[in-house]
Amino acid sequence: MTADLAVVGAGPAGLTAAATAARLGLDVTLLDAAERPGGQLYRHPAGGPVPRPVRRLVRRLDRVTHLPHHHVWTVVRDGDTWLLHAVAGPDEAPAAVRARAVLLATGAYERQLPFPGWTLPGVVGAGGAQAMLKGGLALPCTGAPPAGTGPGAGGRIVVAGSGPLLLAVATTLAAAGARVPVLVEASGPAAYARHAAALARNPAKLLQGALYGGALLHRTTRLLTRHAVTAAHGTTRLEAVTVTRLDPDWRPVPGTGRRVPCDALAVGHGLVPQLELATGLGCATRRTPDGTPALEVDAEQRTSVPGLWAAGETCGVGGAELAAAEGEIAALSVAGRRPPAAAARRRARLRAFADALAAAHRPGPGWTDWLDGATEVCRCEEVTAARIRAAVTDLGARDARSVKLLTRAGMGWCQGRTCGPAVARLAGRDPAPDRRPLSCPVPLSQLAQPPGAEK
Template sequence: MTADLAVVGAGPAGLTAAATAARLGLRVTLLDAGERVGGQIHRHAAGGPVPRAARRLVRRLNGVTHLPAHHVWTVVPDGDTWLLHAVVGPGEAPAAVRARAVLLATGAYERQLPFPGWTLPGVVGAGGAQAMLKGGLALPGTGASPARSEPGARGRIVVAGSGPLLLAVATTLAAAGARVPALVEAAGYTAYARHFAALARNPAKLAQGALHGGALLRRATRLLTRHAVTAAHGTTRVEAVTVTRLDADWRPLPGTGRRIPCDVLAVGHGLVPQLELATGLGCATRRTPDGTPALEVDAEQRTSVPGIWAAGETCGTGGAGLARTEGEIAALSVAGRHSTALARRRARLRAFADAMAAAHRPGPGWTDWMDGTTEVCRCEEVTADRVREAVTDLGARDARSVKLLTRAGMGWCQGRVCGPAVARLAGEDPAPDRRPLSCPVPLSQLAQPPGAER
């Protein structure tokens, strides 16, 4: 059976879109790579309670065909419909879904900026640390379940990087029993003052930030703005980090480094929209205020490719509220409807998201954190010196040339982790991901004609 709408991604945007479209009478199929709905924001432990915000959305999914553990690896046109090919579960079984319209709500992944020691065991992504806790896994670096931990009794976790996610991560870790000696923010919160109008229109966002900040102060967490972790130290795992003050361009100021002992470093510099499916279809992209590529959509959340809509972090990071709003607008558009009130809400939330992105945009001087031996590409063990040599001595002028000369970005992650760093060392902004396959696919599936797996 052909669905009226296929939604890829079961985070806040995808869940809201699927529920809204079903309520409007459309036949909806919701595909998600995860076993449980909610995406990263509403991640929860297997068998554990679904977060309240996600429960409200799940209750509205009556009539929606939900296909969990379906990792969509390509979307191709097939007459006047779209054919979505997916790899299903650990057995990598093939599956295909046909739909008249497609909504991409594929979310984002964490941006990492390399520094000496970032490959040590115990250095984890900030969002990854939070996901481990939400998923009921061991507290990073402690081997202890957060459910059995006592306040202040577990490992010392330094939270570092840039972006509003850090406040939430540090608060979550501290509440789970970790000691968070420092929250190290590379940007300065004074940058928000340039966007007073956007802040004034979103008082709830400011209150949320103040709530997180107050919780950290009560737990004696030191907030260091305009600072960055410029090195991690240890033998078999991280034992301490060097925190250095930055100038306005994020260059380390000589003589300002200090060493902070820790058992874990949770570090991340914002999120990068996951665009492979969209760019594979030829959807146009734009540059967000923090320098990352995101999908370009119109007032109805339509991409530049007819029949393809997008919502949530694929359109630029903005939080769950904005994602839900965009998902609802997209579903209404697919059904031929419009809401002025939702459009106003989206404009208000997007203005705040853009203000955050501008305030936390990485400065060009962050590449000075790396010494020559710093591995930029962990998969292929390509150092900063090799990348710089490709640019200065071998004539590379972009990230693709560097990749061909050094193999940076040819490993398992396909440049998702090292891509921004390689691009910056090559003297350009990161380009949108363009891959024919969004995940590993068995050759047997590639050998089949379209639709043969059904």
């Protein structure tokens, strides 16, 4: 059976696109690697309450074939249709879906900038800490249940990095019973002044940020802007962090470091669009204001490859509201409907806001100064900053790929998703779009199938 539309990813963009396309009479198959719809933003535990935005969309999916636990690892053109190959379920069974059109809504993952001690137990990604609470109801300091129900309740968790996600993470952790002594933001408020017009056109989002900030102040969390965690300390696990003031280029200001005791650190510097499926098909990309690559799409969310649409964070990180707007426009386009002018204006307003935040929180080039030679940049292959710098200065490496060939940085389990942006910056370049033939680990038995085989 051939679907009219296959949607990859069940976050806000994918859910909205699937529901809209089904309402317009299309036969839709929705594939998602997770067990439950909602994506990272609306992650919820098994048996727990479903977030209201997800409930609203799921009610509209009665005509959609939803395939959870299906991790699409490649998409290939097969005549006039697309063939999507997936690893399905805990047994990693082969699965394939055929469709006339494909919409990619694969989301994004966290950007991490390494620092001495970041491999210590107790250091987690900011989004990862929030996911632990949403999905497993555990605090990242000890894995104990929140809100006073175990020994992890009340643990001291420093939240650090850059970007609007930090406010939400700190608020979520504090509401779950953790003590957040300090929120460390590498950017400064002056960065927002250069984008006042785009920010002013989105008062609801500004109000949301103010509510988060007010909740943290009520809980006595201290906000430090133009600062960063430049080192983590501990023996068998995290015991404290060093917080240092930064200059405008994010270089640590000498003599300004202070030690902050803590039980855990939630750190992240924004999100990176997940592009492997799209770039493997030759889709054009663009550079976002924070230096990351994203898919280039037209006014109807079409990529440069005919028959392939994209929506959500793959087109540039912008949050749930923008993702849903793009998903709706893409579904209308697939169905041959012209998106209304109001939808286009809404998307433009939200995209301008997202670009303003991305520009305000773009990492400065000086962050590499907080790395010492022994800092492991690639944790999978244990490649240090000293080895990467030697590959650049002594062996002539000029980009992340040449560093990878000379040092194995990026050749581990995560395939450079964690260390890639840092390796590229140490090589003096902005991160290049990921280009991988496989978007996830695949059993050899599936690779041995003849092209176009379906089960």
